Amino acid sequence: MVHDADFWISNIRYYGSSFSGDTTRQRIKFSDERVCKSHLLNCCPHDILSGTRMDLGECLKVHDLALRADYEIASKQQDFFFELDAMEHLKSFIADCDRRTDIAKKRLADTQEEISAEVAAKAERVHELNEEIGKLLAKAEQLGAEGNVEESQKVMDEVEKTRIRKREAEEIYRSSMPASSFQQQKLRVCEVCSAYLGLHDNDRRLADHFGGKLHLGFIEIREKLDELKRIVAEKQEKRNQDRLKRREERDREERDKLKRRSRSREKRRHRSSSRDRRRKTRSRSREKRHRHRSRSDSRSRSHSHHRSRDRSRDRSSKSKSSRDKERTSRDRDRSRDRERRHKKRSFETANGKSEERSSEEREAGEI
Numbered sequence: 001m002v003h004d005a006d007f008w009i010s011n012i013r014y015y016g017s018s019f020s021g022d023t024t025r026q027r028i029k030f031s032d033e034r035v036c037k038s039h040l041l042n043c044c045p046h047d048i049l050s051g052t053r054m055d056l057g058e059c060l061k062v063h064d065l066a067l068r069a070d071y072e073i074a075s076k077q078q079d080f081f082f083e084l085d086a087m088e089h090l091k092s093f094i095a096d097c098d099r100r101t102d103i104a105k106k107r108l109a110d111t112q113e114e115i116s117a118e119v120a121a122k123a124e125r126v127h128e129l130n131e132e133i134g135k136l137l138a139k140a141e142q143l144g145a146e147g148n149v150e151e152s153q154k155v156m157d158e159v160e161k162t163r164i165r166k167r168e169a170e171e172i173y174r175s176s177m178p179a180s181s182f183q184q185q186k187l188r189v190c191e192v193c194s195a196y197l198g199l200h201d202n203d204r205r206l207a208d209h210f211g212g213k214l215h216l217g218f219i220e221i222r223e224k225l226d227e228l229k230r231i232v233a234e235k236q237e238k239r240n241q242d243r244l245k246r247r248e249e250r251d252r253e254e255r256d257k258l259k260r261r262s263r264s265r266e267k268r269r270h271r272s273s274s275r276d277r278r279r280k281t282r283s284r285s286r287e288k289r290h291r292h293r294s295r296s297d298s299r300s301r302s303h304s305h306h307r308s309r310d311r312s313r314d315r316s317s318k319s320k321s322s323r324d325k326e327r328t329s330r331d332r333d334r335s336r337d338r339e340r341r342h343k344k345r346s347f348e349t350a351n352g353k354s355e356e357r358s359s360e361e362r363e364a365g366e367i
């Protein structure tokens with residue numbers, strides 16, 4: 001019984017940790033900042049180079065195959081453009097690698113015996129043929145492992161031919177320098193993975209290098225980077241074109257709107273000019289009415305307005321005849337004023353100016 005309980009507890013502990021893994025997976029979405037976009041696109045160098053001499057350890061960002069599955073489903077509906085993130089990631093990784101290659105090359109140049117450019121070119125030829133042999137051997141091994149014996153044999157025939165060419169190149173190189181320096185191991189830096197290669201490496205070593213996980217991993221990363229660059233360029237081009245198209249559509253709409261507006265404005269102007277004519281006749285009749293009303297008007301206003309009452313008190317000190325004369329002339333002035341103002345107002349509204357301003361003027365001109 002006790003034994004069973006112990007077993008149960010240890011089981012809980014065991015599943016507990018994997019459960020907690022599950023909850024982080026649920027908590028975090030594939031679009032989260034912390035998720036490695038290169039991993040989602042199956043090209044993170046941390047994955048590709050794991051288990052090689054250049055194992056990078058764990059990626060700083062979250063790697064989760066379940067999130068990759070989520071992303072693959074979601075990306076069928078929507079373009080997340082994660083290729084850009086992945087491209088930047090791989091670009092900086094490859095740039096680091098190329099910097100390392102340059103440093104290694106410089107170190108070699110400093111430590112290895114200096115040889116003339118002519119001899120260096122001969123050594124280079126041997127290196128090239130070595131690479132070719134290594135690649136062919138790796139290919140033949142892969143084909144053999146896949147059970148493709150016939151194809152594998154064809155590649156092995158090619159390896160033989162290349163070996164003959166290599167021996168010839170070695171002879172040329174050897175004859176150009178003393179035997180002692182030829183025996184020295186000449187190193188070269190692999191341009192793909194920045195590993196050191198020996199000029200006199202045997203076929204086995206060369207095959208291991210060129211068919212090895214490290215070198216092939218770097219080839220994969222470089223190819224993936226080229227592909228990402230192409231995809232990003234295509235998508236950006238498409239986005240630019242879409243943006244351009246949208247802008248053109250917007251411009252066209254804007255132009256149409258303006259055209260419509262100016263057309264309706266023309267119509268309105270046409271309408272308003274006829275309205276203006278109508279209004280003028282109306283205001284003329286109003287003028288007449290005003291002139292008619294002006295006397296009673298001023299009287300009623302003098303009752304309601306304080307100021308005008310004061311004024312009327314002022315006026316009372318003046319003689320009646322002068323007051324009368326004054327009033328009639330003022331009334332005439334005022335009605336003429338009003339007439340002018342009315343004309344002005346109707347002109348202004350026709351011009352699109354606010355009615356408010358003319359009413360302000362009306363008030364200002366009242367006294």
Ligand SMILES: [Zn+2]
Binds near residue numbers: 036039045046059063
């Ligand atoms: Zn990663």
Ligand SMILES: [Zn+2]
Binds near residue numbers: 190191193195209
């Ligand atoms: Zn390599």
